[in-house]
Amino acid sequence: MKDRELLQELQKYAETDYYPFHMPGHKRNLLDFPNPYSIDITEIEGFDNLHCPEGILKDCMDHASRVYQSGETRFLVNGSTCGILSAVCGLTDRGGRILMSRNCHRSSYHGVFLNGLQIEYLYPQIVSKFGIQGGILPEDVDKSLKKYPDIQAILIVSPTYEGIVSDIAEIARIAHGAGVPLIVDEAHGAHFPFARQGGFPVSALELGADVVIQSLHKTLPSFTQTAVIHMRRGFQGTEKIEKYLSVFQTSSPSYLFMASMDRCIRMMDADQGERLKKLADAVREVRRLSETFSCLNILPLDLHGVSGIYDIDPSKLVISLKGTGLSGKWLSDRLRRGYHLEMEMSGLDYVLAMTSPFDREEGFWRLKKALSEIDKEIETMVSRRRQDDRGVEHLQGLRREAPLSIYEAWNAKTEQVALKESEGKVSSEFVYIYPPGIPAIAPGEKITGEIIELIEKYKDQGLAVQGTSDGTAEKILIVRN
Numbered sequence: 001m002k003d004r005e006l007l008q009e010l011q012k013y014a015e016t017d018y019y020p021f022h023m024p025g026h027k028r029n030l031l032d033f034p035n036p037y038s039i040d041i042t043e044i045e046g047f048d049n050l051h052c053p054e055g056i057l058k059d060c061m062d063h064a065s066r067v068y069q070s071g072e073t074r075f076l077v078n079g080s081t082c083g084i085l086s087a088v089c090g091l092t093d094r095g096g097r098i099l100m101s102r103n104c105h106r107s108s109y110h111g112v113f114l115n116g117l118q119i120e121y122l123y124p125q126i127v128s129k130f131g132i133q134g135g136i137l138p139e140d141v142d143k144s145l146k147k148y149p150d151i152q153a154i155l156i157v158s159p160t161y162e163g164i165v166s167d168i169a170e171i172a173r174i175a176h177g178a179g180v181p182l183i184v185d186e187a188h189g190a191h192f193p194f195a196r197q198g199g200f201p202v203s204a205l206e207l208g209a210d211v212v213i214q215s216l217h218k219t220l221p222s223f224t225q226t227a228v229i230h231m232r233r234g235f236q237g238t239e240k241i242e243k244y245l246s247v248f249q250t251s252s253p254s255y256l257f258m259a260s261m262d263r264c265i266r267m268m269d270a271d272q273g274e275r276l277k278k279l280a281d282a283v284r285e286v287r288r289l290s291e292t293f294s295c296l297n298i299l300p301l302d303l304h305g306v307s308g309i310y311d312i313d314p315s316k317l318v319i320s321l322k323g324t325g326l327s328g329k330w331l332s333d334r335l336r337r338g339y340h341l342e343m344e345m346s347g348l349d350y351v352l353a354m355t356s357p358f359d360r361e362e363g364f365w366r367l368k369k370a371l372s373e374i375d376k377e378i379e380t381m382v383s384r385r386r387q388d389d390r391g392v393e394h395l396q397g398l399r400r401e402a403p404l405s406i407y408e409a410w411n412a413k414t415e416q417v418a419l420k421e422s423e424g425k426v427s428s429e430f431v432y433i434y435p436p437g438i439p440a441i442a443p444g445e446k447i448t449g450e451i452i453e454l455i456e457k458y459k460d461q462g463l464a465v466q467g468t469s470d471g472t473a474e475k476i477l478i479v480r481n
């Protein structure tokens with residue numbers, strides 16, 4: 001074990017030429033913030049209290065609410081995570097039922113756990129050419145609401161990590177027809193409300209969702225951990241959600257974080273979409289160049305209506321290696337080692353480059369050069385290209401059977417068994433790759449041969465498989481019979 005100081009390591013890294021195609025959205029490119037110690041205070045006279053806002057924090061959040069045209073907007077200092085937990089717990093009764101898309105982030109599952117909920121899943125469609133999840137079909141929402149009239153809330157992630165947006169307006173219409181609130185996890189779409197042009201999707205708040213949660217830090221110039229929750233005008237559940245915000249947020253919220261959020265919203269509002277327009281032009285260039293590639297493919301934007309896709313966020317570059325026999329991990333390692341470009345995420349056969357309005361031109365030309373060279377390099381690796389991708393297709397869109405709720409399985413008597421020998425058992429823990437943190441298996445779900453195959457595939461490709469108590473997913477905790 002080496003004795004290293006984190007601050008020194010961060011400073012050393014900041015001095016390198018590694019370029020971030022990952023969060024946070026400020027891209028380490030904001031230079032006019034004061035010395036953090038000089039403005040780091042607590043709730044002293046004149047600076048209000050986030051848990052009982054009456055002064056400057058109330059004014060800033062009211063300003064945010066005017067910008068977003070919401071009923072209420074609240075600053076979140078514990079990320080979208082605490083907004084999701086509060087929305088789920090605030091809008092459901094203990095032991096109730098939630099309708100939730102299966103590709104939700106682990107924080108949604110934790111909300112389900114805390115309130116001991118039963119889940120009815122909405123399975124996203126699959127974009128098989130790219131091996132990613134597509135949109136949620138409004139008709140699936142309708143069917144589930146009719147099948148389970150006791151559903152208390154709907155939770156959908158849109159956009160997905162890869163930028164896929166579902167038909168929120170239609171889903172909101174169906175939800176409201178059934179008198180059920182719609183929560184949209186728009187963690188990856190915090191930039192949508194600020195776009196005027198450039199083909200960015202419309203924010204779920206504008207499309208009628210009741211509660212929308214956005215991580216400012218993911219795509220906008222704000223510190224990591226900062227997010228906002230919006231409640232639509234006229235929405236009746238605001239107070240219940242706010243009660244939970246005081247549970248899930250620290251009692252010592254950072255004034256640096258709150259100042260960073262307030263600054264971010266004002267800066268983006270004043271910018272009137274200019275930076276996002278430039279970003280759209282820059283990513284269009286990358287997509288255009290990729291049309292000349294022989295091996296690498298970038299998810300195009302003209303997939304409306306395909307696989308439940310209503311819209312696509314152009315700022316997410318999903319770079320696919322399908323058909324090459326190479327993995328997402330291979331490409332991210334190649335980009336890191338060969339070009340000092342750090343990606344946001346690797347999937348089985350794609351990588352995700354996350355861009356933001358604070359990216360620099362230099363980043364885009366380095367990415368274009370790297371991808372052009374790597375595409376040629378892959379073309380020469382003929383033998384590898386002959387490998388096919390069999391074994392992945394049938395593992396996408398797997399349906400899960402859950403004999404127990406997450407709460408029951410998490411609190412059951414358990415035993416640890418080898419993952420390879422766990423088929424037919426009920427899991428007591430999560431297994432996911434992080435990012436994106438979507439569970440391959442959640443507590444209470446039956447482990448099938450296909451799920452084991454999927455997790456083994458993640459491990460074979462060196463992806464960060466997390467969640468199990470052994471730390472490696474060689475073993476898994478199952479519910480004892």
Ligand SMILES: Cc1ncc(COP(=O)(O)O)c(C=O)c1O
Nearest residue numbers: 079080081105157185187215227
């Ligand atoms: C879809 C989605 N929702 C919610 C979250 C949680 O956001 P935060 O990190 O701001 O708590 C994440 C984090 O990656 C996410 O990908």
